[in-house]
Amino acid sequence: MNNILFSEPLEVNKKEKKYNKLLLIISFLIGIIGLVIIMRLVEVSFPKKNLSTVDKNEVKKVDNRNRGMLLDRNDRVLASNIYIYNLKAYPKKIKDPSYTINMLSKHIALNDSKALFKKLKNKEKYEVLIKKNITAPQAKRINNLGIPGVEFVQVNKRFYPHREIISHFVGHVNGNMVGQLGAERTFNHKLHLGEDINLGIDIRLQYIVRDELEKGRIKYNSKSATAIIADLKNGEILSLVSLPDFNPNQSINPELNSYTNTATLNLYEMGSTFKMFTIAAALELSQVNLETKFDASNSIKIANYEIKDYKPQNRILSTKEIFLNSSNIGSSLIALEIGKLKLKNFYNKIGLLNIPNINLTEKTKPITPKIWGKIQTATLSYGHGLSISPIQMIEASSKLFNNNLDYKTQIHKKKKKDTIEKTKFLSENTIDTLKYLMYENTLNGTARKAKINGFKIGGKTATGEKAEKGKYDKTKLVSSFLSVFPIENPEFISLVLFDEPSLGDVKKYREGATGGKTAAPVTANIYRRIFPILGITKNYNLGPELLVDNKGELNFVSY
Template structure:
């Protein structure tokens, strides 16, 4: 442009010439600026229309999907729950839900046929109603599988669309029903760990439990075998680490599938391990005997007269496995003599016995990782008769988990055990609270071993392991009266008895005797064999060597001098 102006300019000389020239050059600078400005506009147009145009159209088309697929758009994903070995127990998956815009449906008949093939559980008449509706939105199926989604995408029907939402998935189904718990549709924990650790899980953090998937399955398998063998109505089983209180397995039967909670009945959802309180009977003899050793300077040779039933007020205390003679402490324990234990209770005294039970955490609700906790039933007025019956477990009801924790405290050297499902971040979880002397714990381990080698718990023995334990058979109280036909048969035990590592408890509700048990439904026939089967499985699962146990050095052998035969002569029972 400036060239042009140059050749067509009128030639002027002198001073004026320079001023014209100046004006020309200013004009041309201005012109160049405008040209550049237009040039930039053109470039920007090209950029927007051609280069970015392609992308932005893609963005618009996908913005809807992207929005609903965007993780942050739906609130943070709930954390996962794992077992102690990192097996997945609960996770959250983004699942598509299928909806339809009925206005865009072209051929409702063929569409409903196609959908019925892909999603077989659809209700045909309901589907037709949705497809013919006069509105612009209708759900067809919630939370479909990825394979189903792919099939629907392959249909290519423009009226169908997906909404994405999070769904809680429990890959193990029923196995951890009562401890892991479940959430509502919006991801709010309603039971178990899901409820008590809701604050942690809802911020997206994972929770690692102390449970072991393999042991959990073994306990469930053997417990359900015991329940079906003896046509019982329910049962519960637990494995505890005897020193730390970590729960390795905890089962309550009947259970329910966590993925279909709305189909579960109240009976299935009831947590018998931590919420149910039961009179567990003779197991309390472990604690009354421990109290006797801990509070009084008595040795194993101390005798109790169990020849005649004991009468206290309107109560008569009888023996189930009656020996009708004078018994030493090991004999009272291994024959599970109610009379003997009641006499021990009398010797300890009501207040002392109550305090001892209380120190073991048997009289108050537990402080535990899940909130479904039962409150123990304890007599409000503690009379002499209460003391006598409480010393063999009558009139006291606790949760099975509390009971097994108290047994762990007795056998582990006398340190209080608090059961836990979630390991605290610091490794130092050894108990600091002493509830009885080490010597008492030592004596109790011998007595518990004796029950399995010679007493009521023989069926719990497993070759290669020093198992100790105690049976408990209690009559259920129905409408305020004890029903002799309805029993609670349980077995609590630990192994290896010289330094217990595991405490197990099995409880079976209302077992009925069968041919194999000669009609008996007592703990020694129902719960003890299940206990033995679980220990056998544990040995294989955890790789526990069987050659560490030497029958020649069994701790219960020391008690043999205190065992007398029926006639009262000081004779060793043949071993």
């Protein structure tokens, strides 16, 4: 009995302990689950947008607005993106339009205040554009005024810090940031992806070239003017100026003459610079040497066409004299000696008959003669009958002086790793003879006005007459000067061209505005300023008397 009495409470205790244990486990599990739920609730209660001050999409938006920059060869900015502001007003929110206008006019110039007042008074209009292109500091000042109902809208704009100086070379974009002209068009895809592009141009040279060319254009009252400087080692364009030009930061009218890139789009019958090609072909084909004689005492008549000289020599001339006196008769005789097929083949090889290689989209095919007969062979020898662009002249001439390097002319800067192969186009003897002729021409030939004391440059002048209604007009000239420097080992090539220059107002002055009198002195002026930048040094063996005037005062510059 005692045993029964004692065993009952023991069993109850055991059961109670079991229940308590189970209850503890269940409550522990419920507690854990509850904690997890609370943690999830905490997580949910911090929405992502509260953690970040901005949306992820904004990063993408910012990226999309970044068009790559165009830089010059020394990393100077030629085209970049800046923010400008457009000022808008919401008439419904404006209580006193006259107060608004008064406040705004203190900080920005308003074109037509009366018209604006009418617009702001009209409460039916949702918004009114007050002014475009406001700079950030101006916008900040106006914003600080706290004028009700006005708001600034940020706009991304392409900015060209050098304005007209690089207009045709760099080009411009349209409202949708798509390249329309120049490098902006050529590299549109890469720029759109945000890549920065280094162009071959040197802004310092470009400024000088434009400055001197513009002075020349005003002086000679020419219709347009063109200048190109290229590197003979790799075909990079260091400077390209086409005048008149335009400001790419302002609204552009493509119908204006200033929009045309005369360096790549205008076609000219270049004239005597072609004698360089004719003589190069003859030398290369071993058909002449510098002493070979040609009878230039009389004009040549082929069919109904008479070939005359600008300054007739009326005597027998050597090849050298033909070049130095720029004799059309002599050049024609050399061409006829070479023969039409060989001459055509040579012209084709140097790229005079095809579209230029330059990687600008705006370029023109040359106008070649439909029939290549005896008369064409003769006239083409001195640059009549074939119309090419100035850039094509640079490309073809480069092949005569670049030591047979095989490259294409380009507007961007070449990468160091890019190698240039050599071809066997011209013999060293031909190249040396051409260099000699070019140098002699600046000393004793038609290019004497391009001579700079202490520097050896070589060049060939050219004066082409424009054809109108089937006749050549002596008063409408295309005067140019092609030169290479330093002539001992040519590194650079340049072309300066004036379209219809004049030495005065009278008609006869138009006839006399030859390449030697216009383009050659302008080239010399350009060279005087760019040689220090290009690192071309003075040769002391040439005219030491010209070096120093006054040592004591360190006034050592004397030209």
